Amino acid sequence: xxxxxxxxxxxxxxxxxxxxxxxxxxxxxxxxxxxxxxxxxxxxxxxxxxxxxxxxxxxxxxxxxxxxxxxxxxxxxxxxxxxxxxxxxxxxxxxxxxxxxxxxxxxxxxxxxxxxxxxxxxxxxxxxxxxxxxxxxxxxxxxxxxxxxxxxxxxxxxxxxxxxxxxxxxxxxxxxxx
Amino acid sequence: xxxxxxxxxxxxxxxxxxxxxxxxxxxxxxxxxxxxxxxxxxxxxxxxxxxxxxxxxxxxxxxxxxxxxxxxxxxxxxxxxxxxxxxxxxxxxxxxxxxxxxxxxxxxxxxxxxxxxxxxxxxxxxxxxxxxxxxxxxxxxxxxxxxxxxxxxxxxxxxxxxxxxxxxxxxxxxxxxxxxxxxxxxxxxxxxxxxxxxxxxxxxxxxxxxxxxxxxxxxxxxxxxxxxxxxxxxxxxxxxxxxxxxxxxxxxxxxxxxxxxxxxxxxxxxxxxxxxxxxxxxxxxxxxxxxxxxxxxxxxxxxxxxxxxxxxxxxxxxxxxxxxxxxxxxxxxxxxxxxxxxxxxxxxxxxxxxxxxxxxxxxxxxxxxxxxxxxxxxxxxxxxxxxxxxxxxxxxxxxxxxxxxxxxxxxxxxxxx
Amino acid sequence: xxxxxxxxxxxxxxxxxxxxxxxxxxxxxxxxxxxxxxxxxxxxxxxxxxxxxxxxxxxxxxxxxxxxxxxxxxxxxxxxxxxxxxxxxxxxxxxxxxxxxxxxxxxxxxxxxxxxxxxxxxxxxxxxxxxxxxxxxxxxxxxxxxxxxxxxxxxxxxxxxxxxxxxxxxxxxxxxxxxxxxxxxxxxxxxxxxxxxxxxxxxxxxxxxxxxxxxxxxxxxxxxxxxxxxxxxxxxxxxxxxxxxxxxxxxxxxxxxxxxxxxxxxxxxxxxxxxxxxxxxxxxxxxxxxxxxxxxxxxxxxxxxxxxxxxxxxxxxxxxxxxxxxxxxxxxxxxxxxx
Numbered sequence: 040x041x042x043x044x045x046x047x048x049x050x051x052x053x054x055x056x057x058x059x060x061x062x063x064x065x066x067x068x069x070x071x072x073x074x075x076x077x078x079x080x081x082x083x084x085x086x087x088x089x090x091x092x093x094x095x096x097x098x099x100x101x102x103x104x105x106x107x108x109x110x111x112x113x114x115x116x117x118x119x120x121x122x123x124x125x126x127x128x129x130x131x132x133x134x135x136x137x138x139x140x141x142x143x144x145x146x147x148x149x150x151x152x153x154x155x156x157x158x159x160x161x162x163x164x165x166x167x168x169x170x171x172x173x174x175x176x177x178x179x180x181x182x183x184x185x186x187x188x189x190x191x192x193x194x195x196x197x198x199x200x201x202x203x204x205x206x207x208x209x210x211x212x213x214x215x216x217x
Numbered sequence: 218x219x220x221x222x223x224x225x226x227x228x229x230x231x232x233x234x235x236x237x238x239x240x241x242x243x244x245x246x247x248x249x250x251x252x253x254x255x256x257x258x259x260x261x262x263x264x265x266x267x268x269x270x271x272x273x274x275x276x277x278x279x280x281x282x283x284x285x286x287x288x289x290x291x292x293x294x295x296x297x298x299x300x301x302x303x304x305x306x307x308x309x310x311x312x313x314x315x316x317x318x319x320x321x322x323x324x325x326x327x328x329x330x331x332x333x334x335x336x337x338x339x340x341x342x343x344x345x346x347x348x349x350x351x352x353x354x355x356x357x358x359x360x361x362x363x364x365x366x367x368x369x370x371x372x373x374x375x376x377x378x379x380x381x382x383x384x385x386x387x388x389x390x391x392x393x394x395x396x397x398x399x400x401x402x403x404x405x406x407x408x409x410x411x412x413x414x415x416x417x418x419x420x421x422x423x424x425x426x427x428x429x430x431x432x433x434x435x436x437x438x439x440x441x442x443x444x445x446x447x448x449x450x451x452x453x454x455x456x457x458x459x460x461x462x463x464x465x466x467x468x469x470x471x472x473x474x475x476x477x478x479x480x481x482x483x484x485x486x487x488x489x490x491x492x493x494x495x496x497x498x499x500x501x502x503x504x505x506x507x508x509x510x511x512x513x514x515x516x517x518x519x520x521x522x523x524x525x526x527x528x529x530x531x532x533x534x535x536x537x538x539x540x541x542x543x544x545x546x547x548x549x550x551x552x553x554x555x556x557x558x559x560x561x562x563x564x565x566x567x568x569x570x571x572x573x574x575x576x577x578x579x580x581x582x583x584x585x586x587x588x589x590x591x592x593x594x595x596x597x598x599x600x601x602x603x604x605x606x607x608x609x610x611x612x613x614x615x616x617x618x619x620x621x622x623x624x625x626x627x628x629x630x631x632x633x634x
Numbered sequence: 635x636x637x638x639x640x641x642x643x644x645x646x647x648x649x650x651x652x653x654x655x656x657x658x659x660x661x662x663x664x665x666x667x668x669x670x671x672x673x674x675x676x677x678x679x680x681x682x683x684x685x686x687x688x689x690x691x692x693x694x695x696x697x698x699x700x701x702x703x704x705x706x707x708x709x710x711x712x713x714x715x716x717x718x719x720x721x722x723x724x725x726x727x728x729x730x731x732x733x734x735x736x737x738x739x740x741x742x743x744x745x746x747x748x749x750x751x752x753x754x755x756x757x758x759x760x761x762x763x764x765x766x767x768x769x770x771x772x773x774x775x776x777x778x779x780x781x782x783x784x785x786x787x788x789x790x791x792x793x794x795x796x797x798x799x800x801x802x803x804x805x806x807x808x809x810x811x812x813x814x815x816x817x818x819x820x821x822x823x824x825x826x827x828x829x830x831x832x833x834x835x836x837x838x839x840x841x842x843x844x845x846x847x848x849x850x851x852x853x854x855x856x857x858x859x860x861x862x863x864x865x866x867x868x869x870x871x872x873x874x875x876x877x878x879x880x881x882x883x884x885x886x887x888x889x890x891x892x893x894x895x896x897x898x899x900x901x902x903x904x905x906x907x908x909x910x911x912x913x914x915x916x917x918x919x920x921x922x923x924x925x926x927x928x929x930x931x932x933x934x935x936x937x938x939x940x941x942x943x944x945x946x947x948x949x950x951x952x953x954x955x956x957x958x959x960x961x962x963x964x965x966x967x968x969x970x971x972x973x
Binding site: 048052060084087089 | 221382385390571
């Protein structure tokens, strides 16, 4: 998740914006719940507090929805992208969806897409591709650039392919809705 | 070149540009990425010639640095928290011997209880040891200060610690302008030692000094730090000429000229404070921020001048002296002798507790209305504190303290679908 | 015509330097010696450490043509050699702390390596020694010592072992032998003096690090000490020399007995003299004339409680057993020399 926030910040930087990405934990171990933040602005960012009122939420591990109030503080017109092969309804999130503008909460089978392209359950880049399509806050080109900064060679290529598939999937979804 | 990178990586690259000859460090969160970054640069040959030693403890790290610096090599190390404490004997030794070692302290709380998150207790614990202490507000300033630090240390023959907030800065990805090698070479000449171990001209370094001369030696360290008060702003000016931006110096004021309330702080929280001050200014409150960038030597005159005309000073610090109160506020108070001003100390962010705009607005509004207590702990849960005090009064066998508190915080187990 | 030379010095195997060809004489016998540890230092009369350091450092200076830097731990040597405002050191010398001489040495070696690289040289010409007493080496300096070993830093560490913290008033260190009296191991109670079953064998620990060279030596055989220093300086990487240096004051011995005590420690088997390279013992100094331990112990007041009417013969027997174990383990006696 930390890498996803960092890539998002690189993508925003590539688009000429200021971005600040930081984790909320520290220990270098897998298995612990992790939150990472990314702040994007057109001017230099001075604020250093954790993001308590996000404009957008990317949930990489849907199990966390049972453990903590993931949506706390989300802005009324915020976006939510959840890594899951289930639909929003199937996840029991219709009530949350009702409180947000149409199309602002979507699920994306990012782990499955990652498995297809990378043969590994690493959905970071995939989620960013989907996020780009969903919100338009960053472009797919910027996401591609960011992936190239973080990964090299074939790993980068496969991640880019996976992100593109997610982007296409959610773009089609947006068009279908419209 | 402008790049988007992690704070630690930015510092590593900046240090490498300074052409250090010996780097030795022992890993400790949250400094690890800095040293790993430098290790990679040495291994790849980008930073050469440079000896990178993997030492067996922080005490060894500072000791290796002492040997290396005494032999005339530009030397660098980094640590935090427990690591800084583990090397304290050597930290005093380095400054006592007058060796221009540069060290990054990735500010982190000191245990027990063990805590890896940010506060300033580590650097503050070493404020008396004779090292120069510089604090960075951002990753840009962190990298800039390291470049200035080598120049300052070597000119003064005095070690310098560059303090940057652990995780908040070290692990934050943000935009920085990384200098070119030619610029750093123009700014920072090769190290010319005042004293050096050299068979061509043998000297004995580190002999015992008795009562006849110890006070003079100690005083000279203080005199040199006092001289540094003049040199530090000059170096900041020289830096600006070469690199084109402001960094370092003694203090920096933000909207303090007509402020009736001035908040004094160090490090990254200054950024959040500026946002908060802008909000309050928009409401018509005359408030500003004074960032102390050089904590040792303490810029007594600069702080006094900046705060002389205000009505109210709020020192917001991530440090605390158990049994007394604020640490920074005590130093600030000393600078305000015979100036009448209402003074408040707000201890915040200990052990990495986030300092939010919301909380700052709340506490600063109280300060502006003079409804704040002299010593406040921002966002402290008094309920938990009082419950524990009652628990201790009622029973002897309360067990380890933090674990007892957890019962009140009500940590819950995850339910899975 | 050959003629047997009669040795008129008794009780010692010392051969006067005047009887040896020049190349076999000690460095100290030469007027061209460096005097790295110059006269005027404040060591006690009969100090084994001063003797050992003088020989060792000058030997290192000769081996390196004077291109040598020394790091010194806090302790007797540091204190008596640099009584403010004087210093007896004629080579570049640094005293940092009690426990970090090895690390300081590592730092100097690293700096010299970089300087050499900048001068276009394949390796440093100037070499480094780090030195300290047993306290600063086996106890408080142990971590840094092991670190220097495992990194194989180019430092020769010389430990001058007088079996206790002498500078601070004769307290027990992990090099203090069993039954010895010190200020913190009083000759009281059922097990008077230092307890059995404690302590460390740092030379063997050094061997276990598999560093290029480890050797033990005593001030009874100064030629051997110099030769070992020279051997050490001919190698690169981490090297360790452990020198047995009696302390008349701390041990309650006569100041004229320093060399005798060192010889007895070797000849009883209590202090094995050996060399090792890369983790294997390569040479031992055989015992010429085996000696029972009480001849050695008797000369030191720190063992006085073992003798006399209220003595502890069973403790002396245990010490003898330790010596016998060393003899067996290191092969210190040839078959015909067996007691």
